[in-house]
Amino acid sequence: MADEKELAEVQRVHWQETYTAHPGMYGEQPSAPAVHAAGVFRAAGANDVLELGAGHGRDALFFAREGFRVRATDFSATGLDQLRDAARAQDVTERVTTVAHDVRNPLPLPDASVDAVFAHMLLCMALSTPEIHALVDEVRRVLRPGGVFVYTVRHTGDAHCGAGVAHGDDIYEHGGFAVHFFPRELVDALADGWRLDEVFAFEEGDLPRRLWRVTQTLPR
Structure with missing residues (x-):
C-alpha cells in the first residue's frame, strides 16, 4: 500500500509539473472520444456531465459549449486553473464547475x-x-438510473505494455507516466451489473496508443 501511495504522489507531482511546463498541452480541440460521448449523452437525455481527470479542460469545455452542465475533476490544481481561465475566455463559466479531487477517494x-x-x-x-x-x-453511486458512463483506457495490446518500469498489476511507467494497461477481462468485470453497450478499439497519437472506448449504462 505504501508503494501505491508513493507512486500516486509521484504521478500527481509529475502531472502538476507537466501542465505548468506545457499549458494547454493537449490543445483546444476536443478528443474524438468526447465528441462521440456528447452524442451518446444527448441521445440518453443527459444534462449534467461529470468528467473525471479533466486536465486543462479541452473535453469539459467542449461539453459545456455543447450545452451540458459540467463538473470537471482532476488531481492537478494547475490543470484546473487553466480550465477555469479557458472557461472564462470561452464564456461558459456558468456551465462549468471544477473540483480538485483524487479518484482514489470517494467522489x-x-x-x-x-x-x-x-x-x-x-x-x-x-x-x-x-x-x-x-x-x-463510485461512478455507479453518483449516476442517476439510466445514466451513461463512457471511458477510454489503453489496453494490453498497446506497444508500451510491458515496456519501461514495471510496477506490477499491469502498470508500466514509460517517460515518467505510469499506465495501467487493461486486459479485456477487466473491462468485462467493471461492467458487471451494467448494460455493456460498446467496447470500441481505436488508436490515438503518434505511437500510436491503442485504446478501448467503453460505453456502459446503469439500469433503471
Whole structure:
C-alpha cells in the first residue's frame, strides 16, 4: 500500500509539473472520444456531465459549449486553473464547475446526482485493480438510473505494455507516466451489473496508443 501511495504522489507531482511546463498541452480541440460521448449523452437525455481527470479542460469545455452542465475533476490544481481561465475566455463559466479531487477517494457528489460520466484515459492511470473497481462503484453511486458512463483506457495490446518500469498489476511507467494497461477481462468485470453497450478499439497519437472506448449504462 505504501508503494501505491508513493507512486500516486509521484504521478500527481509529475502531472502538476507537466501542465505548468506545457499549458494547454493537449490543445483546444476536443478528443474524438468526447465528441462521440456528447452524442451518446444527448441521445440518453443527459444534462449534467461529470468528467473525471479533466486536465486543462479541452473535453469539459467542449461539453459545456455543447450545452451540458459540467463538473470537471482532476488531481492537478494547475490543470484546473487553466480550465477555469479557458472557461472564462470561452464564456461558459456558468456551465462549468471544477473540483480538485483524487479518484482514489470517494467522489465529492451525492448519490444519483449526474446523468453521465466521462473519463478519457483516467482509469488507466497509476491505479491498482481494486482502486479501479472502487472508482467505478463510485461512478455507479453518483449516476442517476439510466445514466451513461463512457471511458477510454489503453489496453494490453498497446506497444508500451510491458515496456519501461514495471510496477506490477499491469502498470508500466514509460517517460515518467505510469499506465495501467487493461486486459479485456477487466473491462468485462467493471461492467458487471451494467448494460455493456460498446467496447470500441481505436488508436490515438503518434505511437500510436491503442485504446478501448467503453460505453456502459446503469439500469433503471
